[in-house]
Amino acid sequence: MARTTLSADAVVDVALRILDEDSPAALTLSAVAGRAGVATPSLYKHVRNLAELRDLLSARIMNEIADQVGEAVLGRSADEAIGALMSAWRNYALAHPNRYAALVHSPEPRTAEAGTRLINIVLATLRAYGMEDSAAIHAARCLRAVVHGFAALESEGAFGLPEKLDESYDLLIHMVITGLHSPRDAGPLP
Amino acid sequence: MARTTLSADAVVDVALRILDEDSPAALTLSAVAGRAGVATPSLYKHVRNLAELRDLLSARIMNEIADQVGEAVLGRSADEAIGALMSAWRNYALAHPNRYAALVHSPEPRTAEAGTRLINIVLATLRAYGMEDSAAIHAARCLRAVVHGFAALESEGAFGLPEKLDESYDLLIHMVITGLHSPRDAGPLP
DNA sequence: CTAAAAAGCTAATGCCATTAGCCTCACCTG
DNA sequence: CAGGTGAGGCTAATGGCATTAGCTTTTTAG
Missing domain, CATH: 1.10.10.60 (Homeodomain-like)
Incomplete structure (x- = not known):
């Protein structure tokens, strides 16, 4: 049939x-x-096989993240946009921990393309800080690493202590925003 | 026999x-x-079974990371210690990408204990910034998330663009150090 | 020297992914 | 309206892997 x-x-x-x-x-x-x-x-x-199903799954998940993060950034800019972006990303991982765990960051084309969508959103957000080209790429990588690290650990249940995770994440957002305002070549701090 | x-x-x-x-x-x-x-x-x-072997493996790997990070921090403090800590951690992941990928951050006791060793090293390093108790915990979580995120993505080959990863990581270290010098309640920047 | 425990082996079971080859319905074509 | 084609489904079979049961051999403690 x-x-x-x-x-x-x-x-x-x-x-x-x-x-x-x-x-x-x-x-x-x-x-x-x-x-x-x-x-x-x-x-x-x-x-084609189980591996391809996993790839399709990864691509779907990555696209969902890009959708949500893209929506969160709409109409905001600079610090506010960074905070919204980071929150939306983490919220996706919190709402769907197993999906986040199943997400694979491979060079597989479909997922890579969805990942590119996400990175482009980040790059666009960074333009508010006057970052272009290479500088923006490095900053985007940092942002991605920061969010992914926290989200991955949190959705794995890797943070054992009783301190509130929301507070930790607020601190992280604060650190990122501070870092973005302090250019790389600013030298050591007082 | x-x-x-x-x-x-x-x-x-x-x-x-x-x-x-x-x-x-x-x-x-x-x-x-x-x-x-x-x-x-x-x-x-x-x-006992394959799952236990994986747990033992995770614990071994986590202990190796704690060893190397602990060694890197010896005799250093403050910014220099943070940089050394972050570099040692990433270098482990770079040197053994498959080990890093196999590392699971579960509540499994053996790995959790090794993870506690690592977190204690981070907490000790943060004391140079006058951080204690809760504040130090939040900062340690951020540090862990930041390093883990970058190391995990890099060892998965998730960074596709040609920009040098060493530079990105230098920027990340810079951002973290800057963030540590700017207390959470410092309010918005100029 | 001996007996028990430690550590090995073979055989058997069951789940899973994957392949081969068959069947049947939906639909287009004339 | 008849018929053929192909998409999409099925059963049967294969091979890898984890795991269990039960037997055997080698150490080693007493």
Whole structure:
């Protein structure tokens, strides 16, 4: 029966639900097929193999992050934009910890393209600080590393102490904004 | 033959070599057994299962990082210590990308304990900035997130652009140091 | 010297991904 | 309206891996 129900996108949808409701380890083709109401080998008509499904999943997730971060930045600029950007990014990871854990930062084209969308949003935001070209790239990398590090650790439950994580993140935002205002060649501080 | 050759530690050694020479995905009990010159089920005399082997591996790696970071900080303080700490941490990830990728930040006791060693080193370093208690915890979390984010992304090969990564990291160190000198309640900048 | 424990082995089970080859319905074509 | 084609589904089979059970051998403690 050439039903029109299933497609690569639909398979990714199912995989996302498994990810959200179970764990990254529960993401098997068997589980996806079971939930889609289909025999396992049927999935191969839509997806080359498990590795490709993971790639598609990563790309989808990265695009969702770019969407949310892009929306958060709309209509803001400079410090306010940085804060909104960082909060939106972290909030995505908090709302979907398993998705964030499943996100792979590989050179795989689809995910890389979505990653480029995200980086471009960051670069655009940095223009408010007068950063261009190389300087902006370095700063964007730092911003990305900072947010990713916190989000990854937090969604893994790696922060054990009782101190409030919101406060830690506020501090981090503050540190980033301070750093952006202090150009690299400013030399040592007083 | 109750040979004295194999032990849990030796199994972890073999697993580390597989990790270094192949990939995280190549780390199977079969591969470990093969390289150890033993049948697969024999490993269960030393390790409860694959999950425990991964935990032991994580703990080993985390301890190595703590060792290197602790050594880097020795005899330095304040800004110089922060820079040395951040460089040593990143250098470990660069030297052993697969180990860094295999590192899991779970609440698993052994790894958590090694992680505590590392955090204590960071906390001690922060004391040079007059930070204590809660403030130091928040700052330590930020430092950890910053370094982990950069190291994780770099060792995954996530930075695609041609700009030199050393320069990006220098900027990141600069940003962190600047942020540490600017207390949270300093208010907006000029 | 002996007995028990430590550490190894083979065999067997079950899950998973993947491949091969078959079947059937939906739809387009004439 | 008949028929053929292909997308999309299915069953069966294969091979890798983790894990368990139960046996055997070697140390080593007493």
